[in-house]
Amino acid sequence: MERVVFVTELFNSDRDFSEDVIKQQNMVVAQHNDLITKAKYDLTTNEIKVMDYIISKIKPDDEEFDVVDSSLYEISKVLGLKRSGRTYNQLTNTLRNLRQKEVIIYNEETETATVTGWLKEFDVSRTGQVQAEISLKLAPYLLALKTKGHYTQHVLKDTIQLDSKYSIRLYKLMREADKRRGKSTPVVNHTPEKLAVLMSAPKSYNSWGRLNDKVIKPAINEINLKIEDMDLELRTKKRGRKVVEIEIHNTFYPIRRNKSANDVPMTNWLEI
Numbered sequence: 001m002e003r004v005v006f007v008t009e010l011f012n013s014d015r016d017f018s019e020d021v022i023k024q025q026n027m028v029v030a031q032h033n034d035l036i037t038k039a040k041y042d043l044t045t046n047e048i049k050v051m052d053y054i055i056s057k058i059k060p061d062d063e064e065f066d067v068v069d070s071s072l073y074e075i076s077k078v079l080g081l082k083r084s085g086r087t088y089n090q091l092t093n094t095l096r097n098l099r100q101k102e103v104i105i106y107n108e109e110t111e112t113a114t115v116t117g118w119l120k121e122f123d124v125s126r127t128g129q130v131q132a133e134i135s136l137k138l139a140p141y142l143l144a145l146k147t148k149g150h151y152t153q154h155v156l157k158d159t160i161q162l163d164s165k166y167s168i169r170l171y172k173l174m175r176e177a178d179k180r181r182g183k184s185t186p187v188v189n190h191t192p193e194k195l196a197v198l199m200s201a202p203k204s205y206n207s208w209g210r211l212n213d214k215v216i217k218p219a220i221n222e223i224n225l226k227i228e229d230m231d232l233e234l235r236t237k238k239r240g241r242k243v244v245e246i247e248i249h250n251t252f253y254p255i256r257r258n259k260s261a262n263d264v265p266m267t268n269w270l271e272i
Contacts, residue, residue, distance in 0.1 A: 021077045025157040027056040032141040033150045034105055036176045041103040042200045043118075045165040049079050050094050051118050054132060055142060056156045062143055065134045072128040079160055088128060095122050095132065105141065152176040161226050166219040169199040174223075174230060174250050182229075182253040189247050208243040220248065229253075 029052045043051070053075060057068045072088040081087050098118040105114045116137035123131045134142065145151040154175050159168050170188070178186040190198065192208050196215070205211045212234075220232045231252040237245040 021074075024053075024056065024074075024078050025155075025160060027156050028153050029056045029156055029159070030058070030060075030142070030145055030151055030153040031055065031172075032145060032148065033152055033176050034107075035103075035138075035141040036152055036172050037198065039103050039105045040197065040200075041101065043098075043101060043165065044094075045163065045168065046079070046090070047094050047097055047101070048165055048168050049160055050075060050091065051098055052156055052159050053078055054119075054134065058134075058142055060146065064143065065136065065139065068130075068132045068134070070130045070132070072124070072130060075130070078156075092124055095119065095124070095130070103138075158227060162222060164219060164222055166199050166201070166215045167222040170216070170219040170232075170248070171223055171227065171230070173198060174232065174248070178250070178253070182255065185253055186250040187247055189245065192243055192246055195246055216246070216248075 053070075054068050057070075058065070072091050073083065075081075075091055076083055076087050081091075099121065100117060102115055103118060106112075107114065114137055116135045118135060118138070120133040120135045122133065140148075152172065152175050154172065159171065162168050162171060173188045174186055177188050180186075188195075192211055196205060196211055199215055199219070201211060201215045205214055216234065220234060223230050224232055229252050230250050233249045233251050235247040235249065236243045237247070
C-alpha cells in the first residue's frame with residue numbers, strides 16, 4: 001500500500017485542547033451486540049481504537065450517520081499518540097485500512113451475511129483535517145440502539161489504554177456479557193475454537209496451550225491491571241486432557257456492599 005506523506009503544514013493548525021480531549025475520552029462507544037459476538041474482522045490495535053473513536057462521535061438520537069469532522073492532531077491526542085509527521089502518516093493509513101478491511105456480520109434470522117468495510121470514505125486535507133463517513137451497512141449495528149435493545153456500551157478511554165487487540169476484543173466480550181449491569185458475575189463462555197475466532201487469533205494458535213499463552217492469558221493480565229471494574233478469572237472444562245470449554249468470569253461483580261449503603265445511580269447513555 002502506498003504511504004500518504006504529509007509536510008510540515010500539518011502542524012500549523014494544531015492547537016492545545018486538553019479539556020476537549022478529556023471530554024472525548026469519556027464519551028461512550030455503543031454497539032449492537034452482534035457487532036461484538038457475531039462479527040468477524042481482523043483489525044490492529046490502533047485500527048480498533050480509531051474506529052472506537054469515530055463511533056464515539058455518534059449521538060444517541062442520530063437516525064443517520066453524520067460526517068465525522070476531526071483532525072489527525074485530535075485523533076492522536078485522544079488516543080495518546082506522540083505528535084509527529086510519522087504518527088499522522090500512520091493514522092492516515094489506518095483510516096485507509098478501515099475503509100478497505102472487511103467486517104462480516106452473520107444474521108441468523110435472515111440467514112444472510114453482511115460484508116462491508118468500516119468506513120465508506122474519508123478525506124484528509126493538507127493541514128490534517130479529517131472528514132470520515134461510516135459504512136452505511138453498519139447502520140443497523142450503530143444507530144437507533146434504544147429501539148433495538150441488545151447493545152453494549154463502554155467508555156472510550158477504557159479501550160484507549162489497552163495495548164493489545166486481544167485485550168480490547170476480550171474487554172468488549174466481557175462488557176457484552178454484563179447483561180445485568182453488575183448484579184451478577186458476567187461470564188464469557190465459549191469453546192476454544194469459537195473464542196479464538198471472536199478474538200481474531202491467528203490460525204497458527206490452533207492448540208489450547210498456544211492460544212492461552214499467546215492470546216487469552218496476556219489479555220486477562222492486561223485487563224486486570226488496567227480496567228478498574230474487571231477482575232477476570234479463567235476456568236476451563238476438559239474432556240480427558242482436551243480443553244473443550246472456556247469460562248472467563250469477571251469476579252469484580254457482584255459488588256458486596258452493606259445493605260444500608262446507597263446505590264450509586266447508573267448513567268444510561270441512551271438518555272443523555
